[in-house]
Amino acid sequence: MTPGILIVSLIFMGIGFLVQMRLKSKFSMYSKQLLMSRFTGREIAEKMLRENGIYDVRVQSVDGFLSDHYDPVKKTVNLSPDVYNGSSVAAAAVAAHECGHAVQHATAYQWLMLRSRIVPIVQISTNLSQWVLLIGLGVLGFGKGNATILLIGIIMFAISTLFSIITLPVEFDASNRALAWLERTNVTNTQEFPGAKDALKWAAATYVVAALASIAMLVQYILIYMRRN
Numbered sequence: 208m209t210p211g212i213l214i215v216s217l218i219f220m221g222i223g224f225l226v227q228m229r230l231k232s233k234f235s236m237y238s239k240q241l242l243m244s245r246f247t248g249r250e251i252a253e254k255m256l257r258e259n260g261i262y263d264v265r266v267q268s269v270d271g272f273l274s275d276h277y278d279p280v281k282k283t284v285n286l287s288p289d290v291y292n293g294s295s296v297a298a299a300a301v302a303a304h305e306c307g308h309a310v311q312h313a314t315a316y317q318w319l320m321l322r323s324r325i326v327p328i329v330q331i332s333t334n335l336s337q338w339v340l341l342i343g344l345g346v347l348g349f350g351k352g353n354a355t356i357l358l359i360g361i362i363m364f365a366i367s368t369l370f371s372i373i374t375l376p377v378e379f380d381a382s383n384r385a386l387a388w389l390e391r392t393n394v395t396n397t398q399e400f401p402g403a404k405d406a407l408k409w410a411a412a413t414y415v416v417a418a419l420a421s422i423a424m425l426v427q428y429i430l431i432y433m434r435r436n
Contacts, residue, residue, distance in 0.1 A: 212427045219420035226416050230409045234273065237297035237402045238289060244394055248290040248302035255306040255388055256284070264309045268292070275301050277308035279323055284309055296395060300403035303389050304410070307381030318376045329370040336363035340428060354435055361428050368421040371414070378414050382407040 246254070252266040266284045268291040269275075275286050284305045290298045311319040343357025386404055389395045395403050 212424065212431075215420075215423050215427055219416065219423065223413070223416050223420065226409070226412050230413060231273070233406050233409045234297050237300070237406050238293060238295045240296040240399065240402055242294050242296060242299060242394070242399060243396055245294045246299065246394060247292055247294050248286050248298035249292070251299050251394055252284050252286065252302040252306050254392075254394070255303055255385075256309060258388070258392070259306075259310050259313065261309055261313050264313075266291075273301075275305050277305045277312070279308075279312050279319070282309075282312075296399050296402040297406050299389060299395055299399070300385065300406045301410075303385035303394075303403075304381050304407055307384035307388075308377070310384055311377070311381060316377075316380065318373055318380070322370065322373045322377055325366070325370060325373075329367055332363040332366040336360055336367060339363060344431070352435070354432065357428075357432050357435070361425070361432060364421075364425055364428060368418075368425045371418040371421045374414055375418055378411055382411060 249266050249268075256262070256264055256266070264282045264284060266286065268288055269285040271287050272289070273287060275290055277284055284302075286302055286305065290301045308319065310316075337360075339356060340360035340363075343352050343354070343360045345352030386400075386407065389403055390400055
């Protein structure tokens with residue numbers, strides 16, 4: 208691995224770590240702020256789905272911390288135990304955000320549809336791109352590397368980078384839908400709503416850092432390829 212790539216990797220690893228720690232801190236803080244309504248994350252999710260005319264999506268609990276996600280294939284809103292059973296500002300924010308993805312799916316939101324279509328390709332490129340890049344760079348004992356293999360690796364890595372970029376509008380839109388619904392329905396009152404907004408802001412920051420890191424790494428690989436040719 209070249210010094211430039213190593214430095215970029217370390218910088219964004221550090222930034223990513225700090226953002227993750229901040230997110231966990233925020234989630235912990237807002238998990239202690241109980242809702243006046245006493246709605247649980249499960250009840251909030253089911254309420255938001257119903258009010259958006261969605262009746263074919265199931266809300267369920269899954270293991271893990273901050274493991275919450277929406278599965279468009281199985282049509283399930285998957286909430287971590289703290290969110291599923293919690294009656295906190297954090298639980299409300301996360302539950303509503305994941306339902307925001309369900310609403311996107313139900314309304315065929317273009318960026319979510321695009322992201323879903325390229326998932327199979329991204330899974331392949333993500334699993335193989337680093338190995339192909341290392342071979343192309345000559346890190347795995349292939350002499351000085353191979354420009355053609357390096358280019359193939361760059362193309363595969365670019366697909367993963369594109370996916371991380373497409374993820375940004377999907378996540379931002381889901382949060383905007385969630386916050387608009389929370390405010391409109393008064394599930395969170397005027398004292399609780401800013402906390403929900405802050406929690407989702409830091410959650411979104413993790414995706415921004417990931418996208419920037421991927422773009423920076425892609426640029427580094429392209430520059431190496433151009434220097435070698």
